[in-house]
Structure formats: C-alpha cells, structure tokens
Amino acid sequence: MTLPRPLIALALTAVLAVLVSVVAGTAQTPKYGGVLVTHPLSATPSLSPHEESTVATTQQASPCFNNLVYFDPAKTQESVDTLIPELAEKWSWQDGYRNLVFFLRRDVKWHDGKPFTSDDVKYTFDMVRAAPDARARLKVNPRKLWFDNVEAIEAPDRHTVVFRLKRPQPSLLLMLASGYSAVYPAHVPLAEFKNRCVGTGPFKLKENKPGESVEYVKNPDYFVKGRPYLDGIKFVVIRDRSTQIAALQSGQLDVAGSGWNRTNAEDAKAGAAKLVMVERDSNVNDNVLINYKRPPFNDRRVRHAINLALDRQAYLIGPRQGAATFGGALLPKPAGVWGLPAAEVTKLPGMGDAAKQKAEARRLLAEAGFGPGKPLKLTVSTRQLAIYVDTASWMVDQLQQVGIEATLEQIDTGVWHPKMTRLEYQVALNLTGVGVDDADAQLFENYRCGSQRNFSGYCSEDIDRLMVEQSQTVDPKKRLALVNEIDRKLQADGARPILGWGKQYYVWWPHVKGWAVHDNSIYNVGRRQDVWLDK
Amino acid sequence: MRTYVVKRLLIAVLTLVGMSVVIFTLLRLAPGNITDIIFESAGYVEEGDRKRLEIELGIDRPVVVQYARWMGDLVRGELGKSYRYDLPAWAIIKPRLPVTLELAVLALGFSVLMGVPSGVMSAVRRGRPSDYVLRVLSLAGLSMPSFWLAMIVILVLVRSLGWIPSMTYVSPFENLGANLAQFVVPALAVGYRSSALIMRITRSAMLEVLREDYIRTAWAKGQRERLVVWRHALKNASLPVITLIGIEFAFLIGGLIVTETVFNLPGVARYLVDAIQWRDYPIVQNLTMLIATVVVLANLTVDLLYTWLDPRIKYGQA
Numbered sequence: 001m002t003l004p005r006p007l008i009a010l011a012l013t014a015v016l017a018v019l020v021s022v023v024a025g026t027a028q029t030p031k032y033g034g035v036l037v038t039h040p041l042s043a044t045p046s047l048s049p050h051e052e053s054t055v056a057t058t059q060q061a062s063p064c065f066n067n068l069v070y071f072d073p074a075k076t077q078e079s080v081d082t083l084i085p086e087l088a089e090k091w092s093w094q095d096g097y098r099n100l101v102f103f104l105r106r107d108v109k110w111h112d113g114k115p116f117t118s119d120d121v122k123y124t125f126d127m128v129r130a131a132p133d134a135r136a137r138l139k140v141n142p143r144k145l146w147f148d149n150v151e152a153i154e155a156p157d158r159h160t161v162v163f164r165l166k167r168p169q170p171s172l173l174l175m176l177a178s179g180y181s182a183v184y185p186a187h188v189p190l191a192e193f194k195n196r197c198v199g200t201g202p203f204k205l206k207e208n209k210p211g212e213s214v215e216y217v218k219n220p221d222y223f224v225k226g227r228p229y230l231d232g233i234k235f236v237v238i239r240d241r242s243t244q245i246a247a248l249q250s251g252q253l254d255v256a257g258s259g260w261n262r263t264n265a266e267d268a269k270a271g272a273a274k275l276v277m278v279e280r281d282s283n284v285n286d287n288v289l290i291n292y293k294r295p296p297f298n299d300r301r302v303r304h305a306i307n308l309a310l311d312r313q314a315y316l317i318g319p320r321q322g323a324a325t326f327g328g329a330l331l332p333k334p335a336g337v338w339g340l341p342a343a344e345v346t347k348l349p350g351m352g353d354a355a356k357q358k359a360e361a362r363r364l365l366a367e368a369g370f371g372p373g374k375p376l377k378l379t380v381s382t383r384q385l386a387i388y389v390d391t392a393s394w395m396v397d398q399l400q401q402v403g404i405e406a407t408l409e410q411i412d413t414g415v416w417h418p419k420m421t422r423l424e425y426q427v428a429l430n431l432t433g434v435g436v437d438d439a440d441a442q443l444f445e446n447y448r449c450g451s452q453r454n455f456s457g458y459c460s461e462d463i464d465r466l467m468v469e470q471s472q473t474v475d476p477k478k479r480l481a482l483v484n485e486i487d488r489k490l491q492a493d494g495a496r497p498i499l500g501w502g503k504q505y506y507v508w509w510p511h512v513k514g515w516a517v518h519d520n521s522i523y524n525v526g527r528r529q530d531v532w533l534d535k
Numbered sequence: 536m537r538t539y540v541v542k543r544l545l546i547a548v549l550t551l552v553g554m555s556v557v558i559f560t561l562l563r564l565a566p567g568n569i570t571d572i573i574f575e576s577a578g579y580v581e582e583g584d585r586k587r588l589e590i591e592l593g594i595d596r597p598v599v600v601q602y603a604r605w606m607g608d609l610v611r612g613e614l615g616k617s618y619r620y621d622l623p624a625w626a627i628i629k630p631r632l633p634v635t636l637e638l639a640v641l642a643l644g645f646s647v648l649m650g651v652p653s654g655v656m657s658a659v660r661r662g663r664p665s666d667y668v669l670r671v672l673s674l675a676g677l678s679m680p681s682f683w684l685a686m687i688v689i690l691v692l693v694r695s696l697g698w699i700p701s702m703t704y705v706s707p708f709e710n711l712g713a714n715l716a717q718f719v720v721p722a723l724a725v726g727y728r729s730s731a732l733i734m735r736i737t738r739s740a741m742l743e744v745l746r747e748d749y750i751r752t753a754w755a756k757g758q759r760e761r762l763v764v765w766r767h768a769l770k771n772a773s774l775p776v777i778t779l780i781g782i783e784f785a786f787l788i789g790g791l792i793v794t795e796t797v798f799n800l801p802g803v804a805r806y807l808v809d810a811i812q813w814r815d816y817p818i819v820q821n822l823t824m825l826i827a828t829v830v831v832l833a834n835l836t837v838d839l840l841y842t843w844l845d846p847r848i849k850y851g852q853a
Contacts, residue, residue, distance in 0.1 A: 043809070045573075045619060045620075046620075051577075052577065053577040139573075139584065139587070139588055139591075140573055140574065140577050140584060140588075141581070141584065142577040191621065194620065194621045194622075195620060195621065195622060209630075209801070210617075210619075210620040210622065210627065211620075211627075211801075211806060211809060212704075212801045213703065234703075236702055236703055236799070238702055238799050239796050239799070239805070240796050240797050240799075242686055242689065242690070242797075243689060243699075243702070243796075243797055243798070243799055246689045246690065246692075246693040246699050247699065247702045247799075249693050249697070250692075250693050250697055250698055250699045251697070252699070252701065252702050253702075271693065271694065412565075412566045412567060413572075413575065413812075414565075414566060414567030414568075414571050414572045414575055414812075414814060415566045415567040415571055415575070416575055417571075417574060417575040418567070418571055418574070418575065452581065
C-alpha cells in the first residue's frame with residue numbers, strides 16, 4: 001500500500017515538530033545547581049536596603065529578602081501590570097483606593113526558622129514611614145517620602161495587613177514592589193542588618209566580608225517550590241573595570257556589567273566572542289540643576305537660554321557615546337511608562353537644529369541683559385566622578401558657544417549632596433536614579449516644593465497641586481494625561497532640564513540563563529531565584 | 536648599643552605621636568565627614584537625622600576631645616569601631632594585614648633576587664653588552680608605572696592564556712598552591728619596579744667599591760672572582776642597598792593601592808583608600824598609624840643591620 005504524498009509530508013512534519021519541541025523543551029528545562037559569581041556595582045555599606053540608596057545594596061541584599069509584591073523578573077518593563085505576589089498571596093484595594101489590604105502567605109519562614117507574620121510587615125513599614133509608635137528607627141531613611149501618604153498600618157490577624165491611606169494612591173503598590181522595600185523580621189534587631197541578613201528570600205547569607213564579597217547559599221525552605229535553581233550566588237567586589245572585564249573573559253565571573261558603559265561591554269565581548277551582551281534603557285538620567293533662588297537664574301529667559309544651548313545630539317555623541325535616550329522628567333516610552341510621547345520629545349528644548357537653538361539662546365540672553373559686552377558668567381558645579389565630569393565639561397563647552405563664560409567646579413563627592421541641598425551652586429550637572437518608574441516617586445522627590453531632593457529649589461503651587469491630583473487618579477489613562485501635562489510644564493519652566501536617560505549593559509556567558517534585566521529600573525530585579533546555569 | 540636602641544625607640548614614639556597629630560588634623564581638614572558621606576550616598580540630608588548620627592559616632596565633640604579619646608583608646612590597645620561597617624576596627628584591619636604583608640614580602644623578595652645579582656653583574660661587566668641590556672631593563676622598570684604594568688600583565692594573561700590570578704583571596708593555610716598562583720604575578724609586577732631601583736643602587740655602589748685599593752689588592756693576590764665580588768665587594772657595597780630595601784619595604788606596606796586594586800587583593804592599602812573616601816576616621820587613623828609604625832621599625836632595623844655589615848660603625852658613641 002502506498003500512502004499519498006501529502007499525508008507522508010504531513011506525518012513527517014508532525015514528527016519533526018514533535019522532535020523539535022522535545023529538543024527545544026529539553027534545552028530550556030532549567031537545571032539545578034552551581035554557584036553563580038558576579039560583581040556588584042561596588043561594595044555595599046550594609047545589607048539593609050531601607051537605609052541605603054545605592055543599587056549596590058539592592059543587588060547584594062535582594063537575594064536574601066522578599067517584598068509583599070515584586071516586579072515580574074521575566075517582564076522587561078516594570079508597571080502595575082507586571083506585579084507578582086511574593087509574601088502577599090493576593091491584595092485588594094478597598095474604599096476607593098484608600099485601603100490596601102494584603103493577604104499574606106502562611107507557609108513562609110525567616111532564615112532563622114521563625115514564622116513570618118503580619119507583625120513583620122507592620123514593623124517594617126511603620127519604621128520606614130517613621131510612625132510615632134514605630135518599634136525601630138532607621139538612622140538614615142531616604143524613602144520615608146514614599147510612604148508619606150500612609151496614615152496607619154493595621155494587622156487584624158497574623159496573615160492580613162491593611163495600609164490605610166490619607167488619600168487614594170494607586171502607585172503605592174509600585175513603591176512596595178521596589179528592591180528597596182524589603183520586609184524585615186520584627187524579631188531581629190535592626191542594627192544587625194549592617195553586616196548580616198535574616199530574610200525570607202531564596203538565598204541565605206553564607207558569608208559577608210565587608211567591602212570584599214557577599215556570598216549566599218540556597219534557602220532549602222524557600223516558599224516558592226522548586227526555587228531557587230542555583231546552589232548559591234556570590235558577589236565579588238572588583239573595583240577596577242578592566243579587571244572586571246578580564247575576570248569575565250577568564251571565566252571567573254559568570255555575569256558582569258554593573259556600571260559599565262558601551263565601550264566596556266564591547267571590549268569584553270571583543271575578547272570573548274561567545275559572551276552575550278545586552279543593552280537596555282535605564283531610569284538614570286543626566287539632569288541640569290539651575291539654582292532658582294539665585295539671580296539671574298530666577299529669570300526664565302536665562303534658564304531657557306541655558307537649556308537651549310545644550311545640544312542634545314552633541315550630548316548623545318559626546319559624553320554618552322551614543323548610549324542614551326531623550327525624554328522629559330519621566331523615562332520616555334517605550335522603555336518607560338509615564339514619559340512624554342516621542343513626537344513631543346523631539347520638540348523639547350535642545351532637541352532641534354543646534355545652530356538655530358543657539359541663536360535663540362543668544363537672543364534670550366541679550367533680552368535678559370547679557371551679551372558680548374556683558375557676558376553671563378557662571379560656574380558649572382559637578383561631582384568629582386568621571387561620569388559626572390565628562391558631561392559637565394561638555395556643558396561648559398556648549399555654554400561657551402552662546403557667549404556664556406562658564407567654568408567648571410568639581411565638588412568632592414562627600415559634600416556634593418549637602419551643597420546641592422543648601423543650593424550652594426549656580427548651575428550643576430547631576431545624575432538621578434529613580435527607584436521606581438512612577439510619577440509619584442520621580443515627581444514628589446525631585447520637583448515638589450520643599451522636598452529634600454529638590455536640588456534646584458524649583459517650586460510651583462500649580463505643579464504641586466497637579467502632582468497630588470495625578471497621584472490619586474485611579475484611571476491609568478487619565479493619570480498618564482495628567483503626568484504628561486506636568487512634564488510639559490516642567491520642561492517649559494526649565495525645571496531641572498533633562499539631557500538624556502542613560503543605558504545599562506550586562507554581559508554574561510551563554511551558560512547563564514534567566515538573568516533578568518529591566519528596561520525601566522536597575523533597582524528592582526535582584527532576587528535571582530529564576531537564574532540557572534546550563535553547565 | 537642597648538642605649539642606642541632605647542633612644543631610637545623613644546624617638547620612634549615621639550615620631551609616632553607627631554604622626555598622629557598630622558594624620559588626625561589632615562583627616563579633619565578634608566571636606567565632609569562620615570555623616571555627610573552617608574547622607575550623600577542616600578541622596579538627601581535630613582539635618583535632625585544627621586545630628587543624631589554625629590552624636591552617636593562622637594564626631595560632634597570638639598576636635599581636641601576626639602583626639603584625646605583616640606590616643607586614650609590607642610594606649611589601652613583599643614582601635615575603636617568602623618563607622619561604616621559598625622564592626623571593631625581591628626576585625627576589619629586584621630584579615631587584611633597578612634594579604635599586604637605577603638604581597639610586600641614576596642615583591643621585595645623578587646626585587647632583591649632580581650635586583651642585587653643584576654646590579655653586581657652590571658657593575659662587574661661594565662661597558663659590555665650584558666651591562667647595557669641590564670641597564671635598559673632597569674630603566675624600563677623605573678619608567679613604567681606599576682599600575683600600567685599591572686594592567687598590561689592582566690591583559691596579556693587573559694588574552695594569551697585565558698587565565699588571570701583568582702579574584703577571590705585564597706589563604707596560604709587553605710591552599711598554598713592557589714595562594715602562590717594568586718600572588719606570584721602581582722608580586723612580580725611590583726617587584727620589577729623595586730628590582731630596577733635596587734639594581735641601579737647596587738651597580739653604582741659596586742662600581743665605587745670595585746675601585747677601592749683593597750679590591751685591587753685582592754685581585755693582585757690572585758683571589759677568585761666569586762670571592763672578590765660577592766664576599767669583599769658586595770658586602771661593602773651593601774649599605775646603601777640595605778637602606779633602599781628598608782625604604783622599599785616601608786613603601787610597599789602602604790603603597791600597594793593600585794596593585795591590590797588591579798589584582799583584587801583585599802589588602803590594607805586598597806582598604807585605606809575606601810576608608811578615606813568614607814571618612815571612616817577610626818580605620819584611617821589606625822591604619823595610617825600602623826603603616827607609620829612599620830616605616831619607623833623598618834628604618835630602625837636597617838640602622839641596626841649597619842653594625843652587622845660594617846663593624847666599624849659604633850652607635851651611641853661620640
């Protein structure tokens with residue numbers, strides 16, 4: 001008997017499809033075991049995320065902890081739609097987004113064997129919001145502002161927690177999902193987190209050598225069944241970038257790249273072709289601080305002239321070596337959620353024809369009383385770090401092109417923020433990383449009247465009102481429209497002009513699987529429970 | 536001799552007290568303190584929080600009180616606590632000391648082993664091709680900054696062998712082989728520069744001694760070259776070389792910052808830079824005092840070695 005040709009072809013295709021799927025399935029089946037070695041951005045001052053503001057801490061502490069909710073590592077863009085449960089099994093908004101109720105998992109244990117309960121959650125966030133009856137006090141509390149809207153935290157039973165808010169704030173969930181918002185055990189003294197870590201996370205601390213390395217082993221009692229895949233994870237602090245590259249190429253590191261620029265990543269790959277290189281956006285921006293309290297910078301024409309003089313294309317080619325994206329006060333789309341539409345970004349000051357914009361800048365300066373006979377003299381202050389100084393030097397050159405007599409001042413990194421907080425500068429170049437890509441985190445911190453991090457002294461009652469309005473707007477579309485409206489006003493006012501948003505790089509060996517990198521945050525992806533080694 | 540040593544030790548103590556004042560003052564003159572740095576890294580400054588932290592760390596007190604407290608602690612053998620890590624300063628310094636000591640001793644060993652024989656050979660073969668080759672090598676050693684050489688070594692190793700020394704410290708008590716593999720390359724990189732210096736000093740001292748009458752007499756008596764050169768000439772030429780070795784050892788204890796950074800060795804020199812950046816006063820003050828003590832003791836040891844090398848030298852006599 002002879003089978004018809006189409007039937008044979010169909011059968012062969014089916015067999016092939018099954019084979020391919022089996023092979024592909026086998027290749028993608030995660031393997032258990034192995035210790036992954038990587039380098040963090042730098043040594044972490046402690047293992048207490050609530051007290052630090054460096055990605056070095058979230059990188060090295062996140063494997064130890066859990067949050068109530070977290071951003072799905074597999075989704076590259078963090079948003080309210082990519083939240084996944086961690087310590088909270090589920091959650092529910094009640095009373096028109098005034099109460100946020102978390103229903104906690106019942107099978108979670110701290111690394112020391114004690115059970116996790118709602119009391120731990122209340123303890124942690126009462127401490128962070130500096131509640132009057134908080135049982136512990138953070139020495140340094142950089143994100144107190146995030147939880148400013150929380151009126152009370154209640155724990156009606158061992159497995160339920162209620163956050164009562166002063167006004168609706170849908171984005172509170174996002175703050176709770178940040179790598180900085182880990183839940184601490186109430187029974188462990190806070191001071192111990194300086195050098196050790198008791199969490200509920202996928203990895204238990206094996207050894208912490210302050211300034212040198214942090215090593216974890218698998219937590220066999222982790223509440224997510226089948227995780228983590230790795231037997232351990234080790235962070236080795238390597239200060240020198242060329243040594244980091246050599247360590248990766250020689251196989252001593254499995255993953256590298258934290259703090260690298262494009263050149264570093266390309267150098268690494270050039271020396272070992274098998275390496276996988278990933279370029280992603282990041283929520284760290286280069287911004288210009290113009291001191292609103294000092295004449296003549298309180299004159300909008302002068303601020304606008306400075307903004308126009310800084311040609312963004314030249315910035316991209318020069319200090320950023322082609323690795324940046326343009327936007328306003330919030331990370332632009334598609335990487336970001338709240339940024340201005342692309343069509344509007346191209347019309348922002350500094351984005352147009354360089355010659356025309358510089359001519360306009362000269363005209364505005366002349367209108368404000370400055371010209372060749374009486375040039376505007378100013379100092380561009382910046383932090384004494386290469387990544388700052390490169391861009392600030394470029395700024396000086398750009399400003400000189402419109403007749404501004406600009407000079408560069410490098411400020412010791414130890415007194416940089418105190419000086420900015422006290423507004424002891426004229427014009428400055430700053431870098432700002434935003435913990436969560438959300439309008440509440442970015443706007444309230446950096447633009448609200450009187451905020452500790454509002455380094456330019458910009459203050460607008462209208463903007464403050466809009467900030468509160470967007471914060472309590474539940475409909476995402478309406479909220480986005482409000483956020484865009486705020487951003488437009490901020491750009492028009494020249495409030496902290498944004499030069500661009502930097503890129504981040506990671507390079508790893510092909511045997512590393514599941515190493516997640518997010519487009520709109522560098523802080524919230526450190527759990528590493530899904531990483532495995534194909535060895 | 537004993538009087539001399541006692542006198543030198545007393546002077547050493549006075550020197551260290553002077554050093555402590557300098558270290559303490561310079562550190563306070565640097566802009567900002569640990570609280571500034573902590574808040575700087577947090578990206579904001581809450582004056583109330585900062586004040587509380589200053590009180591907790593004791594840096595709100597008058598500078599004189601802070602100095603007196605440090606000196607009092609030192610006399611009692613207490614080094615205080617690291618502000619940054621909230622750990623006893625000694626707990627942080629102790630594991631780092633053997634790393635720097637091992638690197639310094641190995642580097643010095645290499646530099647003596649390479650520098651002295653090549654200096655002697657260069658002097659004895661003066662004007663011959665081998666002299667020129669050795670002089671070029673030593674000039675290269677002096678001209679190449681150690682950080683550059685270290686980076687080149689790393690680059691060459693990874694490109695040619697796909698290997699570099701371990702980035703994680705291996706104690707010799709854990710695994711001697713792995714420890715040596717980790718230290719040999721950096722020690723050679725550092726030792727090369729020192730050996731070039733030692734070679735040049737040995738050469739010039741040897742050339743001077745080789746012109747002395749007693750050496751000519753030794754040659755005239757028909758003594759063997761090995762005896763004349765290595766026993767008579769080198770011993771008398773070794774005073775400046777020993778001085779240099781002492782200075783180099785003292786330099787190496789505190790001057791290995793770049794090498795420790797490039798080869799990722801957790802030694803005291805690299806940590807000192809971190810501690811300065813954090814204005815971690817207890818660590819900086821005590822580490823610097825430790826390095827100063829090593830320098831003073833190295834100088835004293837060199838002085839005492841003089842009497843052994845040249846019996847004509849009598850200390851403590853007019």
